[in-house]
Amino acid sequence: MSRMTETWMILGIILFIILMVAVIMVLLRRRRIPADCFEDMEGHEFEYYCAALLEQRGFVDVEVTRGSGDYGIDILAEKEGVTYAIQCKRYTMPVGVKAVQEAYAGRDYYDRMVGVVMTNQYFTTPAVEAAKKLKILLWDGGYLESMIEETHAGR
Numbered sequence: 639m640s641r642m643t644e645t646w647m648i649l650g651i652i653l654f655i656i657l658m659v660a661v662i663m664v665l666l667r668r669r670r671i672p673a674d675c676f677e678d679m680e681g682h683e684f685e686y687y688c689a690a691l692l693e694q695r696g697f698v699d700v701e702v703t704r705g706s707g708d709y710g711i712d713i714l715a716e717k718e719g720v721t722y723a724i725q726c727k728r729y730t731m732p733v734g735v736k737a738v739q740e741a742y743a744g745r746d747y748y749d750r751m752v753g754v755v756m757t758n759q760y761f762t763t764p765a766v767e768a769a770k771k772l773k774i775l776l777w778d779g780g781y782l783e784s785m786i787e788e789t790h791a792g793r
Contacts, residue, residue: 677730679728680728681726681728682702684726684728684758685702685712685713685726686702688712688713688724688726688756688782689701689702689713689715691782691785691786691789692713692715692717692724694789695717695785695788695789696717696718697715697716697717697722698715698716698717699714699715699716700713700714700715701713701714701715709740709743709744709747709748710725710737710739710740710741710743710744711723711724711725711740711741711744711745711747711748712724712725712726713726713756714748714750720751720752721749721750721751721752722750722751722752722753722754723741723744723745723747723748723750723752723753723754724741724753724754724755724756725737725740725741725744725753725754725755725756726756726757727755727756727757727758727759728757728758729757729758729759730759731759732759732760732761732762732765733755733757733759733760733761733762733765734761734762734764734765735762735764735765735768737755737757737765738755738765738768738769738772738774738776739768739772740755741753741754741755741774742772742774745774752775753772753773753774753775754774754775754776754777755769755774755775755776755777756777756782757777757778757779757782758779758782759778759779760778760779760780761776761778
C-alpha cells in the first residue's frame with residue numbers, strides 16, 4: 639500500500655470514531671424518564687399526570703373521575719372515535735388482577751369501547767392472563783415511558 643492510501647485509511651478510521659462518539663453522546667443526552675419519577679406522587683396526582691399525558695398524545699374529552707364511586711375508572715377519554723375507560727395505578731410492585739377486574743367493570747359501567755389499566759410498574763402473570771381473557775389493554779411502565787418520551791420528542 640502506498641503512503642497516501644495509508645493516510646486516507648487512518649483519516650477515515652479517525653473520522654468514523656469521531657462520528658461514533660458523537661452518536662453515542664447524543665443518545666446519552668436523550669432525556670430518559672427515571673424509574674422513580676412517580677415515587678413522590680399521590681395516586682390522584684398520578685391520575686391527573688396521566689390525563690395530561692393523554693391529552694398531549696391526542697386524546698380528547700379527557701376527564702378524571704371523582705375518585706369515590708368511580709367503579710374503578712380514573713380517566714375517561716376518546717381518541718379517533720374510540721372511547722376509553724382507564725384505571726391508573728401508581729404502584730411500587732407489579733399490578734395484579736384486581737386492577738384488570740376494575741377496568742373491565744368500569745368499561746361496561748361507563749359504556750366505553752376500550753378498558754385500560756395504566757401503570758408506572760408492570761403486571762403479574764395472572765393480570766396479563768385476565769386482561770387477555772377480558773380484552774383489557776395493559777399500558778405498563780415501559781409503555782408509559784415511551785409515551786412520555788414521544789411527547790417530549792414531539793415538542
